[in-house]
Amino acid sequence: MTRTSGPLDDLLIVDLSRVLAGPYATLVLGDLGARIVKVERPDGGDDSRAIGPFDAKGQSAYFASVNRGKESIALDLKAPRDRDVFEALLARADVLVENYRPGTMARLGYGWDVLHARHPRLIYAAASGFGQTGPDAPKAAYDMVVQAMGGIMSVTGHPGGPPTRVGTSVGDITAGLFTVAGMLAAVHHRTRTGEGLFVDVAMLDGQIAILENAVARYAVTGVAPGPLGARHPSITPFAAYACADAHIVIAAGNDALWSALLDALDLSALKANPRFATNASRSEAADTVATVLEARLGTAPAAHWLALLDAAGVPCGPLNDVAQALDLPQVRARNMRASTTFPDGSPLLCAGNPVKLSGYADLPEKPGARALDADRAAILAELGL
Amino acid sequence: MTRTSGPLDDLLIVDLSRVLAGPYATLVLGDLGARIVKVERPDGGDDSRAIGPFDAKGQSAYFASVNRGKESIALDLKAPRDRDVFEALLARADVLVENYRPGTMARLGYGWDVLHARHPRLIYAAASGFGQTGPDAPKAAYDMVVQAMGGIMSVTGHPGGPPTRVGTSVGDITAGLFTVAGMLAAVHHRTRTGEGLFVDVAMLDGQIAILENAVARYAVTGVAPGPLGARHPSITPFAAYACADAHIVIAAGNDALWSALLDALDLSALKANPRFATNASRSEAADTVATVLEARLGTAPAAHWLALLDAAGVPCGPLNDVAQALDLPQVRARNMRASTTFPDGSPLLCAGNPVKLSGYADLPEKPGARALDADRAAILAELGL
Numbered sequence: 001m002t003r004t005s006g007p008l009d010d011l012l013i014v015d016l017s018r019v020l021a022g023p024y025a026t027l028v029l030g031d032l033g034a035r036i037v038k039v040e041r042p043d044g045g046d047d048s049r050a051i052g053p054f055d056a057k058g059q060s061a062y063f064a065s066v067n068r069g070k071e072s073i074a075l076d077l078k079a080p081r082d083r084d085v086f087e088a089l090l091a092r093a094d095v096l097v098e099n100y101r102p103g104t105m106a107r108l109g110y111g112w113d114v115l116h117a118r119h120p121r122l123i124y125a126a127a128s129g130f131g132q133t134g135p136d137a138p139k140a141a142y143d144m145v146v147q148a149m150g151g152i153m154s155v156t157g158h159p160g161g162p163p164t165r166v167g168t169s170v171g172d173i174t175a176g177l178f179t180v181a182g183m184l185a186a187v188h189h190r191t192r193t194g195e196g197l198f199v200d201v202a203m204l205d206g207q208i209a210i211l212e213n214a215v216a217r218y219a220v221t222g223v224a225p226g227p228l229g230a231r232h233p234s235i236t237p238f239a240a241y242a243c244a245d246a247h248i249v250i251a252a253g254n255d256a257l258w259s260a261l262l263d264a265l266d267l268s269a270l271k272a273n274p275r276f277a278t279n280a281s282r283s284e285a286a287d288t289v290a291t292v293l294e295a296r297l298g299t300a301p302a303a304h305w306l307a308l309l310d311a312a313g314v315p316c317g318p319l320n321d322v323a324q325a326l327d328l329p330q331v332r333a334r335n336m337r338a339s340t341t342f343p344d345g346s347p348l349l350c351a352g353n354p355v356k357l358s359g360y361a362d363l364p365e366k367p368g369a370r371a372l373d374a375d376r377a378a379i380l381a382e383l384g385l
Numbered sequence: 386m387t388r389t390s391g392p393l394d395d396l397l398i399v400d401l402s403r404v405l406a407g408p409y410a411t412l413v414l415g416d417l418g419a420r421i422v423k424v425e426r427p428d429g430g431d432d433s434r435a436i437g438p439f440d441a442k443g444q445s446a447y448f449a450s451v452n453r454g455k456e457s458i459a460l461d462l463k464a465p466r467d468r469d470v471f472e473a474l475l476a477r478a479d480v481l482v483e484n485y486r487p488g489t490m491a492r493l494g495y496g497w498d499v500l501h502a503r504h505p506r507l508i509y510a511a512a513s514g515f516g517q518t519g520p521d522a523p524k525a526a527y528d529m530v531v532q533a534m535g536g537i538m539s540v541t542g543h544p545g546g547p548p549t550r551v552g553t554s555v556g557d558i559t560a561g562l563f564t565v566a567g568m569l570a571a572v573h574h575r576t577r578t579g580e581g582l583f584v585d586v587a588m589l590d591g592q593i594a595i596l597e598n599a600v601a602r603y604a605v606t607g608v609a610p611g612p613l614g615a616r617h618p619s620i621t622p623f624a625a626y627a628c629a630d631a632h633i634v635i636a637a638g639n640d641a642l643w644s645a646l647l648d649a650l651d652l653s654a655l656k657a658n659p660r661f662a663t664n665a666s667r668s669e670a671a672d673t674v675a676t677v678l679e680a681r682l683g684t685a686p687a688a689h690w691l692a693l694l695d696a697a698g699v700p701c702g703p704l705n706d707v708a709q710a711l712d713l714p715q716v717r718a719r720n721m722r723a724s725t726t727f728p729d730g731s732p733l734l735c736a737g738n739p740v741k742l743s744g745y746a747d748l749p750e751k752p753g754a755r756a757l758d759a760d761r762a763a764i765l766a767e768l769g770l
Contacts, residue, residue: 007574007577008573020597024597028566032567047638051620052619052665052668053598053602053604053605053619062597062598062601062619112743129700131719132741133741134715135714136713137715139695140698141700142638143617144623144624145634145700145701146702147634148704149702151705151706151709153552154552154706154707155553156541156549156551158542158547161543162625162632163632164542164549164614165624166537166555167539167542168537168540168597169597169598169617170555173559174558175739177563177566180562181562182740184566184573185391185417185418186742188569191576195744197392197742197743197745199740200741200743201739201741204713204715204716204719205737206739207710208710208711208736208737208739209721209738210555211736212405212450213553214552215736216438216447216735219450219733219735220439220446224707224709225706225707228550229547230538230548230549230550234447238527239529240529240547247547247548248533249529249530249532249534250529251528251530253404253432253527280437283437315514315524315525315526315527315530317526317530317533318533318534319533319538319539320539321536321609322536322596322600322602322603323609325535325592325596326600326603328534329519330515330519330522334589334590336589336590348604349603349604350604352594354586354590354593355563355584356517356567356587357582358582359580
């Protein structure tokens with residue numbers, strides 16, 4: 001049996017979050033079948049409705065792509081009537097998600113202690129810039145701030161070059177994904193115990209958690225690593241290399257692949273060179289490896305070498321722009337090139353769901369984004385209000 | 386009650402995965418309390434045991450930091466006796482994780498169909514380069530290949546500059562996090578239905594899924610976006626700006642913060658300038674905004690401006706290296722600066738767990754990494770073999 005929903009289709013998520021970290025988390029949960037009711041403020045709704053890029057009618061593609069498939073109701077959490085609606089929603093919810101600054105919900109009378117006492121089974125997930133504890137907890141953060149403070153920018157870019165931001169909002173997205181992990185672990189806990197949990201994820205913490213190799217290098221050497229341009233710090237060859245017309249990436253992650261690479265490039269004589277005998281020695285001589293490889297790669301265009309290396313089983317790939325990436329046969333075959341709709345129903349290209357599950361259909365047409373407050377009547381009727 | 390384990394402490398994960406995408410997924414699950422039994426090949430174990438950085442004894446800090454807290458048993462899945470052990474483990478497992486090339490497990494007689502028939506409740510998660518389906522499914526990929534093919538490198542770096550890799554392995558890490566989401570959704574499905582699911586996550590798919598704004602820009606304009614150095618594509622000011630001695634990041638994500646920024650910098654007169662009236666108009670004039678801000682910021686050092694902007698509530702931060710990031714009071718207060726041990730028991734600095742849950746302790750001392758096959762005797766005894 002192939003189901004068209006998802007394994008989380010028994011879960012109701014009430015989502016107060018705005019812009020990216022929280023909304024990205026509920027996007028992932030929605031793709032896994034959860035029902036997301038997005039509660040927005042009446043004056044304009046989610047800030048990201050006003051962040052570009054926009055279509056010709058002024059609808060935000062940014063908002064629509066991250067919030068596809070979510071119901072919308074506008075509630076003023078300071079107005080008594082709207083608070084009644086919100087509280088009726090909470091009484092039915094499995095998870096509450098918010099990404100306000102710590103303290104905001106408590107000031108509204110909706111702190112964890114209050115809600116946990118009232119709804120012991122409710123899971124409450126908070127994604128914030130710095131987390132609910134620690135000296136910086138009250139401060140606001142945005143992606144760029146945690147990318148800078150958390151160290152990822154210090155290892156991204158070229159040696160001696162200007163500061164370089166990771167080109168997507170990995171600060172928000174990583175926090176969103178850790179929030180998903182925390183929420184689903186809390187769902188499992190609730191199944192076992194009946195008890196809701198508070199999930200506290202900080203964007204800054206997420207940046208530390210994804211530094212991986214950079215922390216290990218610092219731990220062992222005592223020296224903070226710097227940026228390395230387009231190569232891996234401890235695997236060689238594992239970088240972008242220039243061909244006659246463009247760069248390609250070659251990732252020969254072990255000795256067998258190094259050997260296959262040399263054979264494919266007609267450089268087999270280098271196998272005997274002790275400087276290139278192990279990954280460790282190749283990484284010591286990474287610049288020399290690049291010089292040797294590029295001397296050969298520079299004699300023909302990228303397409304030639306990619307075909308040749310593909311045939312030899314050496315992991316490699318072109319440097320695609322977003323248009324090229326979305327046009328890859330593999331990306332199309334996996335329904336990662338998907339479509340949704342703007343609030344007015346017009347179509348919008350978007351990314352698909354990267355979590356493929358047996359027994360559940362993975363459709364490339366995704367439910368659309370909603371206009372602010374579009375689902376008020378239906379939700380009020382459902383709540384009997 | 387504060388528990389010292391985690392909400393997943395009833396789950397046994399049998400982990401065949403190597404290097405990073407799969408091991409990162411089980412690191413996250415282990416931090417949430419799951420028991421991870423890492424099954425490694427007898428000749429050297431996980432490839433990453435041979436990938437640096439190394440300590441003075443040749444132990445990999447890279448391996449140890451990603452595999453802390455996981456039991457190790459060495460099994461040759463082609464040897465009958467070891468297959469018996471593996472199959473006895475599977476009979477008790479909740480989840481099997483692997484990141485081989487698609488087809489490898491089927492050739493060993495452990496394809497999903499076989500295992501699902503034998504162990505209907507077993508969840509099977511496969512993280513691969515390109516996924517289990519589509520024309521590129523049989524190909525190997527490494528982080529660098531999917532960073533290049535998936536488009537993130539095309540939006541990272543500086544306009545006209547050389548190719549730039551994101552300085553951590555976001556290809557692997559993102560796939561690991563989506564694998565966690567899929568596994569935990571499958572755990573929920575199993576609780577509801579008793580049925581195990583197959584979870585298929587591709588590194589390339591994960592790269593498409595995190596492009597967010599870049600896909601939206603391409604969708605609306607038809608033009609693939611390029612790299613923007615250290616600024617956000619559609620929020621301004623949201624970038625790294627030069628002070629007298631160093632760059633800082635300022636993220637004034639809405640009009641109120643823009644106004645507060647101008648007041649703090651004694652540039653209030655600019656509020657009346659229509660070119661800077663809205664986020665959209667500021668983003669059109671992002672270079673001019675940078676020129677204006679840097680003219681002022683260049684008159685004093687970074688520390689001066691950070692203190693001033695912090696006091697004004699404008700999100701900002703220094704460009705920290707990894708040493709500085711790990712030394713932040715906030716990072717220490719949140720136990721994101723943690724410690725584990727190498728297989729020989731010597732200490733290793735590592736990142737902590739970014740998922741904080743009420744009712745569960747978040748300790749900065751993490752169980753250590755294990756030598757290859759260190760847990761064989763205990764595991765065999767447990768299995769009665």
